[in-house]
Amino acid sequence: MENGIHKTGQPDTPVEVLVDILGKALQANDPSETRKLVESAHKLAKGLDPYLDAISTPPSEVCQELIRASLEHNWDEAYNQGKTQFLQKRECCAGALEGHFIATLCKLTGAKTVLEVGMFTGTTTLAVAQALPHDGKVYALEIEDYMRNFAQPFFQRAGVSDRVEVVVGAASEGIAKLAAQGKCFDLAFLDADKTGYLGYYKQLMDLNLILPGGAIIVDNTLMKGRTYYPGGVKDELADAIREFNEFVRKDSRVDVVALPFRDGVSIITRRQESSPEADDIITGTAHSRILQRLKLNSKVALITGAGQGIGRAFAHALGEAGAAVAVADINGDAAERVAAELAAKGVRATAITADVTQAKECQRMVDTVVERLGALDIAVNNAGVNFNNAAEDTPESEWDMTFNLNTKGLFLCCQAEGRYMLAQGHGRIINTASMASLLVPHPQKQIAYNASKAAVVKITQTLGAEWAGRGLTVNCMSPGIVNTALIQSEALRPLAKEWLQQIPMGRLAEVSDLQAAIVFMASDASSFMTGHNLVLDGGHTLW
Ligand SMILES: C[S@@+](CC[C@H](N)C(=O)[O-])C[C@H]1O[C@@H](n2cnc3c(N)ncnc32)[C@H](O)[C@@H]1O
Secondary structure, eight states: OBTTBOTTSOBOSHHHHHHHHHHHHHHOOSHHHHHHHHHHHHHHHHHHHHHHHHTSOOOOHHHHHHHHHHHHSOHHHHHHTTSSSSOOOGGGSOHHHHHHHHHHHHHHHTOSEEEEEOOTTSHHHHHHHHHSOTTOEEEEEESOHHHHHHHHHHHHHTTOGGGEEEEESOHHHHHHHHHHTTOOEEEEEEOSOGGGHHHHHHHHHHTTOEEEEEEEEEEOSSGGGTTTOOTTOOOHHHHHHHHHHHHHHHOTTEEEEEEOSTTOEEEEEEOOOOOTTOOHHHHOGGGOOHHHHTOOTTOEEEEETTTSHHHHHHHHHHHHTTOEEEEEESSHHHHHHHHHHHHHTTOOEEEEEOOTTSHHHHHHHHHHHHHHHSOOOEEEEOOOOOOOBOGGGOOHHHHHHHIIIIIIIHHHHHHHHHHHHHHHTOEEEEEEOOGGGTSOOOSSOBHHHHHHHHHHHHHHHHHHHHTTTTTEEEEEEEEOSBOSGGGGSTTTGGGHHHHHHHOTTSSOBOGGGGHHHHHHHHSGGGTTOOSOEEEESTTGGGO
16 A cells, blocks of 8 residues: 555545545636536545444433533633633533544453543543543543533433542642552543643653553544645644654654544554563463453353353353353253353353253263354353251251252362363363361351351362363362351351351352452463462451
C-alpha cells in the first residue's frame, strides 16, 4: 500500500474514498462535474459519525439524559454568572460513541481503577463507571467545581456514585494527590487542557501510576487535522498536541497506536521488557504476566457435583478464567441449568448426567467430555454427601453411601480422568476434601463424612506422588463450613451460631471464597504443587 491507495488502485477506507473523489474534483474541468463530486464527498463525510452511532450500542438511558443535558446547557450563562472559571462549550462533551469506546476498553482489559483527566459533565465517567465491577472506581479530575454538581445527580440516578470520585482542582495537582494516596490505574483517559497533556503523561509514566498491562488513552491527538495540516495558521493547541505525539512516539518505554476515531484517539501501552539479560522474574514465565498465568484459555475442565453450591461456583470460576466447562451432576436438570448459566455468559459448556459411584459411569463421563469438548485438562472431583448421626447410631447403609460417593466414587473419577491425562501427558486433578480431614467438626456428629474426607486427602497425596513427573498434579481443597444448601438441613441449621464462635474470622465460607483458589490450582501457575491439601476455613482449624 502506498499513500493510502492499494496496488489495485482502489481506495479502501472512507477517507481514501474521500481523497479519491476530491482529487477527481480538483482535476475536473466541467464545473457541474466538480459540484457532483464535491456533493458526494460531502455526503460521505457527513454520514460517517451518524452511521457509527447507528451501528454501535447506544448509551444507557441515564447517560443519554446526561449527554442531552450537557449539550442543552447554557454554558455562556454559567460563565457570565461566574459559576465556571472558563467559558465551557458543549463540544467539550466527548459524546456517546467515545464514552462507549473508553468503557469498552475498560471491559476488555478487566479494568478496576480508571483515571479520567478532564471530566467535563461526566458522560465518559458515567459510561466507564457503569462498565466497571462494583468494587471498581473511576477518579475524575476536573478544574471546575460546577461540573461535580452537574454530574453528581446523574451518577446517583445510575446507582454508580460509590464508583466515582471527582477530584476538583488542577489536574497536575489531582494526579499528585492520588499518587500520594498510593492510587494506581488500569487505564487513564487524558482529555483536559491540551497544553497540559505532556505534563500529565510524564507524571503518570514517571510515577508509575499505570499498572502493568494498563494503558493511557489520549483524546484529540489529531486536533481537527491541524497536527498534520496546520494550514499556515499559528495554533497553540495543535502545536502542543504535535509535540505530545512526537514525544510519545519516541518514548522507548511505550508503544502507541493512533486511531482516526473522532478527533483522533491514541492508545499508549507500556512495552514488555525484552533485554537479553531479563530473566523470567522480570519478563514473567514465558513472557506471561502473573495474572495471565492464571488464565485457562483453551483448557477443558470437568467438575462433578457442579449442579449447585461449591461445584457450581467452581464451574463459573473456571469458565470465567477461560476454560470450556463440563458440568456433571447426578441431577441432570441441575447440570443443564448451570451449563445454561455458563453458556449465557459466553462460556463453552456442556451438561453431563452421571452417577460417579459407578466405574463405568465415570469412564462414560470422561469419554463424553472428550467427545464433546475435545480434551480433558482439568478435573474437579467435588460430588459428595454428608449425613449427621452419632457414631453409635450410624447405620451401615449411611457409612456405605458416604464412602461410595465421597471416597470410592472420587477415586473412580480420579482413575478414569488420570488414565486419560497420563496418556496425554498433562492434567490437573483437584479433589474437594474438607477441613473435617484435619479436625473433628463439632457439635454435629458425622463420623462417616469425617473419615471419608480424611481418605480423600490420602488418595490425593498418593496419586500426587504416583503421578508426579508424568505431567499430572493432584491436589485437594479443604473448605471450612460453607454456606450452602448442604448445611440448611434441620439438623445443622441451629448449629450455625456455635460454628461462628469456632471460626476466628467469625463467619462461614461463601462459595465465592473458594473460586480464586480453584483457578490457581487448575492453572499452570500451580505446576510445582502436588499432593497438597489447601485449607480455606477462615482459621477454623487453628482453634
Ligand atoms: C474536553 S473536556 C472533557 C470531556 C470529558 N472527558 C468527556 O468525556 O466528556 C475538558 C475538561 O477539562 C477540564 N480542564 C481543563 N483544564 C483543566 C485542568 N488544568 N485541570 C483539570 N481539568 C481541566 C475542563 O474544565 C473541561 O471540563
